[in-house]
Amino acid sequence: MAHASKPLRIALAGLGTVGCGVIRLLDANAAIVRARAGRELQVVAVSARDKGKQRGVDLGRFAWEDDMTAMAARDDVDVVVELVGGSDGPALTLARNTIKAGKGLVTANKAMIAHHGMELARLAEAARVPLKFEAAVAGGIPVVKGLREGTAANAIEHIYGILNGTSNYILSTMEATGADFADTLKEAQAKGYAEADPTFDIEGTDAAHKLAILASIAFGSQVDFAAVECEGIAQVRAADIAQANALGYVIRLIGMADVETGDDGASRLLQRVKPCLVPRDHPLAHVTGATNAVVAEGNYSGRLLFQGPGAGDGPTASAVVADLIDIARGETSAPFSVPVADLVAMPAAGSGNRTGRTYLRFTVTDRPGVLAEITAAMRDAGVSIESMIQQGQKSAGGEVLVAMVAHDGPEKNVSHVLELLGASPSLTADPLVMQIIEG
Template sequence: MSDPQQTSLRLGIAGLGTVGAGVIKIVRQKANVLAQRSGRKVEIVAVSARNRDKDRGVALSDYAWEDDPVALATRDDVDVFVELMGGSDGPAKAATEAALKAGKDVVTANKAMLAHHGQELAELAEANGAVLRFEAAVAGGIPIIKSLTEGLAGNDIERIMGVMNGTCNYILTRMEDAGLSYEDAFAEADGLGYLEADPNLDVGGIDAGHKLSLLSSIAFGTQVNFDGVELEGIGCVTIEDITQAADMGYRIKLLGVTRLTGRGLEQTMTPCLVPATSPLGQLQGGTNMVVVEGDQVGQVVLRGAGAGEGPTASAVMGDVMDIARGLRMSTFGQPATSLVAAKPAKATVAAPYYLRMSLEDKPGAMAKVAAALGEAGVSIDRMRQYSHDDATAPVLIVTHKTTRAALDDALGALPETGVVSGAPVALRIEEV
């Protein structure tokens, strides 16, 4: 069906890194199957990048060249502007806005731009009768945006959990598998080219937080609110935490969780413990996973490559093919003007927590910690103290279910005990 116009769909691609090159390869190599599936020819008419002379392994001579992505985005012969430059502002945003204002559809892989400007760009698209699609921005090749927006449209979404930064998962996996320190695993990932130019985008949870904020918008009909994501990177995780977690049947993941409760929109992207036998716990290496929980469907798990040329280009082409087929969806699953501003809320759902702290070697030290926790209403499920040969002893505690507020009270009271050295580490144990 799909109401195919008999004209071809003409793409202008800005940004010719690995993903851009991957998209060009697909359009060139699969011309016949794409036309068969969509009912019309999909072709590239023009491209733009910072450096015209770089060898990208694909021939560009068939395409018009534009130095300026804004000029590319507004060319008369471009139907769809494919934005693969990246960056939350600057040329990516300028060209996206120009394309939408000219009534052209936009396909982007740019999570930062949408996390910061998703609402205004979605409104701009609608005002101009254009679509703005971003499957490639979240979890690489996994068709999570489509599944959530369309396939699960009959559900009230109760929770989404995601491991959506492959670099972090690679580092955590290598720490466990090879017994590396965080620093050594980080250095290894860096040597393999896995880290962004600003590594804090990865290990600080920012990149994954961008993605989570986009999923929240679709799931709950709320305006994208990246500033409302509680972010904590994986830099606090030690090899001891990983070993101890494994001993107790858990693995540590940089886990995004989003829920809409009566108190507001709870979005966290923090290191968490998850059962080692769960799908999330079994996710090793650079792979991504998103777990969607709907009131009707129950738990649906999607797993796949979260980055890389082929997977990301696959997601871009999914959006392009939708447009070619005449499948036109709102950016976040409903009219942008109907998305509501959700109040960010601290996570209120009670959970057990894993705590690690250093106790000074004084009589009654453990009792004082237990008392401080107890006074804040935090009760202890399990506690382990390890042998030691310096002045402080590592102590691990797993609490019973408690709220983050009570836990923060307890953590705030610990310095007053005079027996805790340094800042404790507290990681939520997420029931999955």
């Protein structure tokens, strides 16, 4: 290639743990990166909120831009790396300006890609510049590249996994210690595994961003974050984890997507994030701590497991630099594997017709007749009880936990149970419903 001897000149927006990790990686592995990219990767300009902050890396060799959006206009820049975050605001402005200026864009910003990925991909394809976001999903695990390239010959039938390290750390720690959610969250925050405001993590939003991106690549659909059914882990109690264990399961926050064909022949995309019971012999049951894991099932490849650290300066920087190496080699394929014009706008599939076994936990007042009220609602909704695994001990507040497993049946029937009990004064908290993953 004519450009092979010229360095790929990089502007870096955001100098947090990942941004500084990129600089350290490029310094430490300069010879390896140059050999694999076919040319040098050279940071020429950087930007962050606080110029004076000590970051432990030498920034004096780079040009500094107070306004990061100005980096897109620099004549000495070939590609911009955006590591600031946020679905809108300066990050989106920088992304748009970079592509319109005819420069490549690498980002770790899953929220921006989930919300604006289609727009940015159209701009990138029109400008014939690369848009890369390996680091936006599952940190250092090359799952985007694995789906776009490694399974390119396959029809993907299912994709699911553990997509948020904070939630997985909390659940697996509750499992190991017997502690309840609130105490485990505080510990996770103290150790740096959870943010001061952990809302995006524990409510499932972060996992939903990643799932929407993976589903688009896996199924050739337009990114549709708004269609992701999302439920977090804040309702999971130590008692639920103990009961799951007694049944031979662990609880994990699972993001899953697949395509179903309706009676009308139309394809519909189901995307959801929610806590589930996972059999102890399933690969995802052994994923503990802040690790991420993604399972992709291809019609010829079979079940593939991508597993590794889902965050952190080293793993995420590794994914960013892998994208930069692709760009240095001249790789400019469609960001979502096929051109945006060929991505299908798939309607959302409701989960009501899905069948499976279900775990239900009710928090109720301790008085006669409550159990009969619940079982009557289940009977009227057509939900068969496989086992009542706990009538819990009374708490200090006079509440009792009642947990059940329902036989295989449609999820809409379980939803009907909740509707029938919705106005009941016997329930003192929202019920917890978790699907049981089989096999």
